[in-house]
Amino acid sequence: MSKKNVPYRVYLSEKELPESWYNIRADLPGLSPYLNPKTKEPVVPDDMKAIFPMALIEQEMSDERFIEIPEQVRELYRSFRPSPLCRAYNLEKLLDTPARIYYKYEGNNPSGSHKLNTAIPQAYYNYKAGIKRLATETGAGQWGTALSVATQLFGMECTVYMVKVSAMQKPYRKLIMETYGANVYASPSNQTQTGRSVLEKDPENMGSLGLAISEAVEDAATHEDTNYALGSVLNHVLLHQTIIGLEAKKQMEKIDEYPDMVIACCGGGSNFGGIAFPFLHDKIRLGKNIEILAVEPAACPTLTKGKFAFDYGDVAHLTPIIKMYTLGHNFMPPGIHAGGLRYHGDSALVSKAYHDGLIGARAVHQTDVFKAAVQFARSELILPAPESAHAIKVAIDEALKCKETGESKSILFCLSGHGNFDLTAYEEYLSGKLTDVEYPDEMLEKGYESLPTV
Numbered sequence: 049m050s051k052k053n054v055p056y057r058v059y060l061s062e063k064e065l066p067e068s069w070y071n072i073r074a075d076l077p078g079l080s081p082y083l084n085p086k087t088k089e090p091v092v093p094d095d096m097k098a099i100f101p102m103a104l105i106e107q108e109m110s111d112e113r114f115i116e117i118p119e120q121v122r123e124l125y126r127s128f129r130p131s132p133l134c135r136a137y138n139l140e141k142l143l144d145t146p147a148r149i150y151y152k153y154e155g156n157n158p159s160g161s162h163k164l165n166t167a168i169p170q171a172y173y174n175y176k177a178g179i180k181r182l183a184t185e186t187g188a189g190q191w192g193t194a195l196s197v198a199t200q201l202f203g204m205e206c207t208v209y210m211v212k213v214s215a216m217q218k219p220y221r222k223l224i225m226e227t228y229g230a231n232v233y234a235s236p237s238n239q240t241q242t243g244r245s246v247l248e249k250d251p252e253n254m255g256s257l258g259l260a261i262s263e264a265v266e267d268a269a270t271h272e273d274t275n276y277a278l279g280s281v282l283n284h285v286l287l288h289q290t291i292i293g294l295e296a297k298k299q300m301e302k303i304d305e306y307p308d309m310v311i312a313c314c315g316g317g318s319n320f321g322g323i324a325f326p327f328l329h330d331k332i333r334l335g336k337n338i339e340i341l342a343v344e345p346a347a348c349p350t351l352t353k354g355k356f357a358f359d360y361g362d363v364a365h366l367t368p369i370i371k372m373y374t375l376g377h378n379f380m381p382p383g384i385h386a387g388g389l390r391y392h393g394d395s396a397l398v399s400k401a402y403h404d405g406l407i408g409a410r411a412v413h414q415t416d417v418f419k420a421a422v423q424f425a426r427s428e429l430i431l432p433a434p435e436s437a438h439a440i441k442v443a444i445d446e447a448l449k450c451k452e453t454g455e456s457k458s459i460l461f462c463l464s465g466h467g468n469f470d471l472t473a474y475e476e477y478l479s480g481k482l483t484d485v486e487y488p489d490e491m492l493e494k495g496y497e498s499l500p501t502v
Contacts, residue, residue, distance in 0.1 A: 058299040060130035070290040074113035080371035099276035101177035107284040128157035133299035138427040147450035161465030163194035166288035171198035181205035183267040185260030189221030191279030196228035209235040212255035235260040262364035280316025289322025307460035313438035314342035317395030319464035340407040343438040347485040351409035372399040376495025413484040418477035433465040
């Protein structure tokens with residue numbers, strides 16, 4: 049098929065839905081083990097049984113390259129997957145670029161983002177284990193929404209600790225979670241000992257993902273019928289998200305195309321790993337010449353300025369100690385609007401790939417991000433989430449480089465969700481009130497002081 053005759057949207061049939069997830073652990077040797085936060089010894093399965101079902105613990109530690117998707121999960125996936133691969137013809141025209149820009153759109157489901165890809169299997173495995181309720185945290189609200197939807201599918205209860213600054217910025221996210229049956233608390237909250245102790249010291253504390261995680265883990269660990277569910281960072285979460293990249297590879301094959309670049313925003317790493325890891329497999333095992341870029345906020349520069357070290361995944365030291373790029377677990381992020389990209393650390397898998405030079409990373413400012421988001425919305429007619437717009441910003445940058453050099457590169461990015469609940473952020477940008485925030489080096493050094501001695 050001629051590259052000029054590629055349809056606007058490339059679809060797969062339900063029969064072409066991938067049957068297995070891809071586990072990049074099989075192709076990333078030298079990964080450091082998780083450490084028990086109390087003993088600092090390598091984590092064993094029993095250490096995680098208080099908050100996870102054994103099926104997810106096995107996936108977390110597995111080195112098997114492909115892991116079968118249960119048929120009940122595939123059946124639920126079929127209600128919104130495969131998701132479309134789109135050619136951004138109008139954006140290409142606006143930029144007057146020879147680049148071919150493609151995006152994998154993950155907003156066509158009840159949660160409005162990629163998060164449902166892991167919420168469904170996590171709810172499924174917990175339901176099969178007899179768990180009645182799931183506790184979790186959420187930043188921007190996409191993950192909390194997804195888990196609210198998934199638990200409803202299995203008749204389970206859901207408790208969400210939402211970072212307070214995001215709860216204030218996005219009240220309708222809280223409302224939609226409650227509509228799907230979840231109980232939502234702004235974090236720090238009075239529901240947990242962790243939250244109460246933080247509020248006692250700082251009643252105006254605006255929260256962080258690390259703090260919300262602590263509250264959710266404490267909730268799960270202190271209730272026998274409750275487990276914890278995480279929307280990013282952990283291996284099994286990124287495993288489930290590889291459905292994105294596996295589909296994208298099939299769709300690009302249909303149009304005789306293969307990307308020169310794969311780009312995605314990166315906070316904890318779930319949508320980045322989801323689209324990038326199947327292509328990283330080709331780079332590692334097949335020698336494919338492909339550039340893979342993770343994009344993060346300059347206000348939370350985990351990969352670009354963070355330290356590759358062992359750190360706790362949460363403020364209260366309840367989660368395993370993980371070797372990752374980190375700003376320090378006590379990091380309190382500025383109140384930028386990309387709420388899903390404000391985590392202090394990154395996935396161990398993404399961190400190892402970056403440390404080994406297999407992927408690149410860039411940090412961008414939020415005013416530039418929203419400028420790109422508006423360009424995309426006006427040309428492609430989808431309002432992107434602020435998180436996704438980080439990928440759009442760098443895709444536009446790369447397309448403009450092609451305009452300068454005359455190269456006709458194929459650029460693929462993940463449009464991980466829509467921004468229909470982010471209108472407060474767009475209002476601030478369009479009214480000229482949005483400002484940029486750079487995380488200063490002195491704050492980085494202070495954050496590193498909290499790193500555990502291992």
